[in-house]
Amino acid sequence: MTVASIGYLRIAAQDTSAWMDFGTQVLGLMEAPREDAQGARFLRMDNHPFRFMVESGEQDRMLATGLEYRGKSDWQSVCDALSEAGHNVTTGSAEEAQRRCVSGYVSLQDPSGNTVELYYGRKLDYAPLNSPVGVKGFVTGDEYTGDMGFGHAVLPAPDMEATIAFYTELIGLAVCDDLYPPIPDSRVVFMHADNPRQHSLALYNQPHPAGVVHIMVEVETLDEVGLALDRVKKAGLPLLASLGRHVNDNMCSFYVLAPGGIAVEYGYDGLLVDWDSYTPTVSTEGDLWGHEYSFPGVND
Numbered sequence: 001m002t003v004a005s006i007g008y009l010r011i012a013a014q015d016t017s018a019w020m021d022f023g024t025q026v027l028g029l030m031e032a033p034r035e036d037a038q039g040a041r042f043l044r045m046d047n048h049p050f051r052f053m054v055e056s057g058e059q060d061r062m063l064a065t066g067l068e069y070r071g072k073s074d075w076q077s078v079c080d081a082l083s084e085a086g087h088n089v090t091t092g093s094a095e096e097a098q099r100r101c102v103s104g105y106v107s108l109q110d111p112s113g114n115t116v117e118l119y120y121g122r123k124l125d126y127a128p129l130n131s132p133v134g135v136k137g138f139v140t141g142d143e144y145t146g147d148m149g150f151g152h153a154v155l156p157a158p159d160m161e162a163t164i165a166f167y168t169e170l171i172g173l174a175v176c177d178d179l180y181p182p183i184p185d186s187r188v189v190f191m192h193a194d195n196p197r198q199h200s201l202a203l204y205n206q207p208h209p210a211g212v213v214h215i216m217v218e219v220e221t222l223d224e225v226g227l228a229l230d231r232v233k234k235a236g237l238p239l240l241a242s243l244g245r246h247v248n249d250n251m252c253s254f255y256v257l258a259p260g261g262i263a264v265e266y267g268y269d270g271l272l273v274d275w276d277s278y279t280p281t282v283s284t285e286g287d288l289w290g291h292e293y294s295f296p297g298v299n300d
Protein backbone atom coordinates (compact mmCIF):
# COMPACT_ATOMS: atom_id res chain seq x y z
CA MET A 1 0.00 0.00 0.00
CA THR A 2 1.25 3.43 -0.84
CA VAL A 3 -1.07 5.61 1.25
CA ALA A 4 0.94 6.72 4.28
CA SER A 5 -1.99 7.85 6.42
CA ILE A 6 -5.40 9.50 6.58
CA GLY A 7 -4.16 13.00 7.21
CA TYR A 8 -7.11 15.36 7.42
CA LEU A 9 -10.82 15.78 6.89
CA ARG A 10 -12.84 18.65 5.51
CA ILE A 11 -16.22 18.91 7.22
CA ALA A 12 -19.15 21.19 6.38
CA ALA A 13 -21.24 22.49 9.27
CA GLN A 14 -24.35 24.65 9.30
CA ASP A 15 -23.12 26.11 12.58
CA THR A 16 -19.33 26.20 12.49
CA SER A 17 -19.15 27.79 15.95
CA ALA A 18 -21.14 24.92 17.46
CA TRP A 19 -18.87 22.41 15.74
CA MET A 20 -15.77 24.21 16.99
CA ASP A 21 -17.17 24.29 20.54
CA PHE A 22 -17.81 20.56 20.25
CA GLY A 23 -14.33 19.94 18.83
CA THR A 24 -12.57 21.91 21.54
CA GLN A 25 -14.75 21.55 24.65
CA VAL A 26 -15.99 17.98 24.17
CA LEU A 27 -13.39 16.21 22.03
CA GLY A 28 -10.58 18.27 23.55
CA LEU A 29 -9.00 19.32 20.29
CA MET A 30 -7.30 22.68 19.95
CA GLU A 31 -8.36 25.44 17.60
CA ALA A 32 -5.51 26.19 15.22
CA PRO A 33 -5.00 29.94 14.91
CA ARG A 34 -5.11 30.04 11.13
CA GLU A 35 -6.62 32.77 9.02
CA ASP A 36 -8.71 31.56 6.10
CA ALA A 37 -10.05 33.78 3.35
CA GLN A 38 -13.11 31.55 3.01
CA GLY A 39 -13.85 31.52 6.72
CA ALA A 40 -12.93 27.93 7.48
CA ARG A 41 -11.85 27.06 11.00
CA PHE A 42 -9.28 24.47 11.94
CA LEU A 43 -8.82 21.87 14.66
CA ARG A 44 -5.47 20.38 15.53
CA MET A 45 -4.48 17.37 17.63
CA ASP A 46 -0.73 17.04 17.14
CA ASN A 47 2.14 18.63 15.23
CA HIS A 48 0.11 18.85 12.04
CA PRO A 49 -1.20 22.34 11.27
CA PHE A 50 -4.73 20.94 11.42
CA ARG A 51 -6.54 17.61 11.19
CA PHE A 52 -10.09 18.92 10.68
CA MET A 53 -11.07 21.84 8.49
CA VAL A 54 -14.57 22.98 9.44
CA GLU A 55 -16.29 24.97 6.71
CA SER A 56 -19.63 26.70 6.60
CA GLY A 57 -22.24 24.73 4.65
CA GLU A 58 -25.95 24.31 4.15
CA GLN A 59 -25.81 20.77 5.48
CA ASP A 60 -23.62 19.03 8.05
CA ARG A 61 -21.62 16.54 6.02
CA MET A 62 -18.23 15.27 5.05
CA LEU A 63 -16.67 17.29 2.26
CA ALA A 64 -13.43 15.42 1.67
CA THR A 65 -11.01 12.87 3.08
CA GLY A 66 -7.31 13.76 2.77
CA LEU A 67 -4.94 10.85 2.14
CA GLU A 68 -1.20 11.37 2.40
CA TYR A 69 1.54 9.85 0.23
CA ARG A 70 5.16 9.62 1.29
CA GLY A 71 6.44 11.83 -1.49
CA LYS A 72 5.80 13.37 -4.87
CA SER A 73 6.88 10.31 -6.80
CA ASP A 74 4.43 7.92 -5.03
CA TRP A 75 1.72 10.53 -5.35
CA GLN A 76 2.37 11.16 -9.05
CA SER A 77 2.30 7.43 -9.84
CA VAL A 78 -1.13 7.10 -8.23
CA CYS A 79 -2.44 10.21 -10.01
CA ASP A 80 -1.23 8.85 -13.36
CA ALA A 81 -2.82 5.46 -12.74
CA LEU A 82 -6.13 7.10 -11.81
CA SER A 83 -6.12 9.19 -14.98
CA GLU A 84 -5.25 6.17 -17.09
CA ALA A 85 -8.16 4.28 -15.50
CA GLY A 86 -10.48 7.07 -16.64
CA HIS A 87 -11.03 8.89 -13.35
CA ASN A 88 -11.63 12.61 -13.43
CA VAL A 89 -8.66 13.89 -11.40
CA THR A 90 -8.53 17.62 -10.62
CA THR A 91 -5.25 19.19 -9.59
CA GLY A 92 -5.60 21.64 -6.72
CA SER A 93 -4.36 25.22 -7.18
CA ALA A 94 -1.34 26.51 -5.28
CA GLU A 95 -3.69 28.64 -3.21
CA GLU A 96 -5.89 25.69 -2.29
CA ALA A 97 -2.79 23.59 -1.51
CA GLN A 98 -1.66 26.34 0.83
CA ARG A 99 -5.03 26.24 2.60
CA ARG A 100 -4.48 22.55 3.25
CA CYS A 101 -0.82 23.07 4.23
CA VAL A 102 0.35 20.57 1.63
CA SER A 103 2.88 20.76 -1.20
CA GLY A 104 0.45 19.45 -3.80
CA TYR A 105 -2.85 17.62 -4.06
CA VAL A 106 -5.52 16.36 -6.41
CA SER A 107 -9.18 15.74 -5.73
CA LEU A 108 -11.55 13.22 -7.21
CA GLN A 109 -14.61 11.19 -6.36
CA ASP A 110 -14.63 7.51 -5.55
CA PRO A 111 -17.21 5.30 -7.33
CA SER A 112 -19.71 5.89 -4.50
CA GLY A 113 -19.41 9.68 -4.80
CA ASN A 114 -17.16 10.40 -1.79
CA THR A 115 -14.59 13.12 -2.43
CA VAL A 116 -10.97 12.22 -1.71
CA GLU A 117 -7.99 14.53 -1.77
CA LEU A 118 -4.63 12.90 -2.40
CA TYR A 119 -1.64 14.91 -1.25
CA TYR A 120 2.04 14.88 -0.40
CA GLY A 121 4.32 17.14 1.60
CA ARG A 122 2.33 18.25 4.66
CA LYS A 123 3.83 21.43 6.10
CA LEU A 124 4.18 20.82 9.83
CA ASP A 125 4.48 23.66 12.29
CA TYR A 126 5.44 21.58 15.37
CA ALA A 127 3.33 23.64 17.77
CA PRO A 128 2.43 21.33 20.67
CA LEU A 129 -1.15 20.38 21.46
CA ASN A 130 -2.63 22.57 24.16
CA SER A 131 -6.03 20.99 24.76
CA PRO A 132 -8.55 23.41 26.28
CA VAL A 133 -9.93 20.60 28.45
CA GLY A 134 -6.60 19.02 29.34
CA VAL A 135 -6.46 16.02 27.00
CA LYS A 136 -2.83 14.99 27.29
CA GLY A 137 -2.51 13.75 23.76
CA PHE A 138 -4.15 12.04 20.82
CA VAL A 139 -2.77 8.84 19.35
CA THR A 140 -1.49 9.84 15.95
CA GLY A 141 1.88 8.11 15.91
CA ASP A 142 5.30 8.54 17.44
CA GLU A 143 8.97 8.08 16.60
CA TYR A 144 8.48 4.29 16.40
CA THR A 145 5.28 4.08 14.35
CA GLY A 146 5.63 7.19 12.20
CA ASP A 147 2.55 9.25 11.45
CA MET A 148 -0.63 7.18 11.81
CA GLY A 149 -3.01 9.92 10.74
CA PHE A 150 -5.76 11.52 12.82
CA GLY A 151 -7.67 8.25 13.36
CA HIS A 152 -10.11 6.71 10.93
CA ALA A 153 -13.21 7.42 8.88
CA VAL A 154 -15.97 5.14 7.62
CA LEU A 155 -17.47 6.21 4.31
CA PRO A 156 -20.75 5.18 2.71
CA ALA A 157 -20.17 2.99 -0.32
CA PRO A 158 -23.41 1.81 -1.91
CA ASP A 159 -21.39 0.86 -4.99
CA MET A 160 -19.36 -1.43 -2.76
CA GLU A 161 -17.36 -3.66 -5.10
CA ALA A 162 -16.25 -0.83 -7.39
CA THR A 163 -15.34 1.31 -4.39
CA ILE A 164 -13.27 -1.45 -2.76
CA ALA A 165 -11.44 -1.94 -6.06
CA PHE A 166 -10.85 1.82 -6.36
CA TYR A 167 -9.16 2.08 -2.96
CA THR A 168 -7.21 -1.16 -3.10
CA GLU A 169 -6.14 -1.26 -6.76
CA LEU A 170 -5.65 2.44 -7.50
CA ILE A 171 -5.44 4.56 -4.33
CA GLY A 172 -3.12 2.24 -2.40
CA LEU A 173 -4.89 0.93 0.70
CA ALA A 174 -5.18 -2.75 1.66
CA VAL A 175 -8.08 -4.68 3.19
CA CYS A 176 -7.52 -5.88 6.76
CA ASP A 177 -11.00 -7.06 7.76
CA ASP A 178 -14.23 -7.86 5.93
CA LEU A 179 -17.07 -7.54 8.43
CA TYR A 180 -20.56 -8.93 7.94
CA PRO A 181 -22.38 -7.58 11.01
CA PRO A 182 -25.59 -9.25 12.18
CA ILE A 183 -27.70 -6.64 10.37
CA PRO A 184 -29.37 -7.73 7.11
CA ASP A 185 -27.47 -6.75 3.94
CA SER A 186 -24.70 -4.99 5.87
CA ARG A 187 -21.02 -5.23 5.12
CA VAL A 188 -18.09 -3.12 6.28
CA VAL A 189 -14.70 -3.44 4.63
CA PHE A 190 -11.80 -2.10 6.69
CA MET A 191 -8.61 -0.92 5.02
CA HIS A 192 -5.21 0.03 6.37
CA ALA A 193 -2.52 2.37 5.16
CA ASP A 194 1.25 1.98 5.40
CA ASN A 195 1.32 2.50 9.16
CA PRO A 196 0.48 0.23 12.11
CA ARG A 197 -3.04 1.56 12.79
CA GLN A 198 -5.38 -1.40 12.22
CA HIS A 199 -7.66 0.58 9.93
CA SER A 200 -7.56 4.11 8.58
CA LEU A 201 -10.52 4.00 6.20
CA ALA A 202 -13.54 1.72 6.04
CA LEU A 203 -16.43 1.37 3.61
CA TYR A 204 -20.03 0.65 4.58
CA ASN A 205 -22.24 -0.73 1.83
CA GLN A 206 -25.19 1.63 2.44
CA PRO A 207 -25.75 5.32 1.64
CA HIS A 208 -25.54 7.92 4.40
CA PRO A 209 -26.98 11.48 4.24
CA ALA A 210 -23.93 12.96 6.04
CA GLY A 211 -21.49 11.46 3.55
CA VAL A 212 -19.74 9.73 6.44
CA VAL A 213 -20.80 6.93 8.76
CA HIS A 214 -18.44 8.01 11.52
CA ILE A 215 -15.01 9.42 12.20
CA MET A 216 -12.74 8.27 15.03
CA VAL A 217 -10.18 9.98 17.22
CA GLU A 218 -8.06 8.09 19.73
CA VAL A 219 -6.71 9.12 23.12
CA GLU A 220 -4.10 7.41 25.26
CA THR A 221 -5.99 6.04 28.26
CA LEU A 222 -9.34 4.73 29.47
CA ASP A 223 -9.47 7.69 31.86
CA GLU A 224 -9.32 10.09 28.91
CA VAL A 225 -12.27 8.24 27.33
CA GLY A 226 -14.20 8.41 30.61
CA LEU A 227 -13.50 12.10 31.01
CA ALA A 228 -14.73 12.69 27.45
CA LEU A 229 -17.89 10.75 28.25
CA ASP A 230 -18.44 13.08 31.21
CA ARG A 231 -18.03 16.10 28.91
CA VAL A 232 -20.53 14.60 26.42
CA LYS A 233 -23.10 14.18 29.18
CA LYS A 234 -22.47 17.67 30.51
CA ALA A 235 -22.93 19.11 27.01
CA GLY A 236 -26.18 17.18 26.63
CA LEU A 237 -25.13 15.59 23.35
CA PRO A 238 -26.73 12.33 22.19
CA LEU A 239 -24.72 9.12 22.38
CA LEU A 240 -24.98 6.99 19.28
CA ALA A 241 -23.35 4.06 21.04
CA SER A 242 -22.47 3.31 24.64
CA LEU A 243 -18.99 2.30 25.75
CA GLY A 244 -17.84 -0.89 24.09
CA ARG A 245 -14.92 -2.64 22.47
CA HIS A 246 -14.70 -3.46 18.78
CA VAL A 247 -13.40 -6.58 17.18
CA ASN A 248 -10.66 -6.05 14.59
CA ASP A 249 -9.05 -2.84 15.88
CA ASN A 250 -9.79 -3.63 19.56
CA MET A 251 -10.87 -0.01 20.05
CA CYS A 252 -12.57 0.66 23.38
CA SER A 253 -14.82 3.60 22.58
CA PHE A 254 -18.15 5.37 22.60
CA TYR A 255 -19.91 7.25 19.80
CA VAL A 256 -21.31 10.75 20.13
CA LEU A 257 -23.27 12.81 17.62
CA ALA A 258 -21.68 16.16 16.89
CA PRO A 259 -23.93 19.21 16.48
CA GLY A 260 -25.47 18.64 13.06
CA GLY A 261 -25.36 14.88 13.37
CA ILE A 262 -21.95 13.57 12.26
CA ALA A 263 -21.02 10.57 14.44
CA VAL A 264 -17.67 10.70 16.21
CA GLU A 265 -16.10 7.65 17.84
CA TYR A 266 -13.85 8.45 20.80
CA GLY A 267 -11.63 5.60 21.90
CA TYR A 268 -8.35 4.23 23.21
CA ASP A 269 -6.33 1.02 23.01
CA GLY A 270 -6.47 0.63 19.23
CA LEU A 271 -4.51 -2.29 17.85
CA LEU A 272 -1.15 -1.70 16.17
CA VAL A 273 -0.34 -4.26 13.50
CA ASP A 274 2.82 -5.61 11.88
CA TRP A 275 1.49 -5.99 8.34
CA ASP A 276 4.28 -8.37 7.28
CA SER A 277 2.77 -11.12 9.41
CA TYR A 278 -0.92 -10.23 9.15
CA THR A 279 -3.58 -12.23 7.38
CA PRO A 280 -6.77 -10.30 6.56
CA THR A 281 -9.73 -11.47 8.62
CA VAL A 282 -13.44 -11.99 7.98
CA SER A 283 -15.68 -11.11 10.92
CA THR A 284 -19.33 -11.66 11.72
CA GLU A 285 -19.51 -9.53 14.87
CA GLY A 286 -18.57 -5.89 15.26
CA ASP A 287 -18.12 -5.81 19.00
CA LEU A 288 -16.60 -7.86 21.79
CA TRP A 289 -18.91 -6.13 24.30
CA GLY A 290 -20.96 -2.97 24.68
CA HIS A 291 -21.59 -0.45 21.89
CA GLU A 292 -25.32 -0.50 22.41
CA TYR A 293 -26.58 1.66 19.56
CA SER A 294 -29.28 4.26 19.95
CA PHE A 295 -30.39 5.99 16.78
CA PRO A 296 -32.13 9.28 17.58
CA GLY A 297 -35.68 9.24 16.36
CA VAL A 298 -35.59 5.51 15.67
CA ASN A 299 -35.30 3.73 18.99
CA ASP A 300 -35.37 6.44 21.58
Ligand SMILES: [Fe+2]
Pocket residue numbers: 152154214215216265
Ligand atom coordinates in the same frame (compact mmCIF):
# COMPACT_ATOMS: atom_id res chain seq x y z
FE1 LIG B 1 -14.70 3.15 14.09
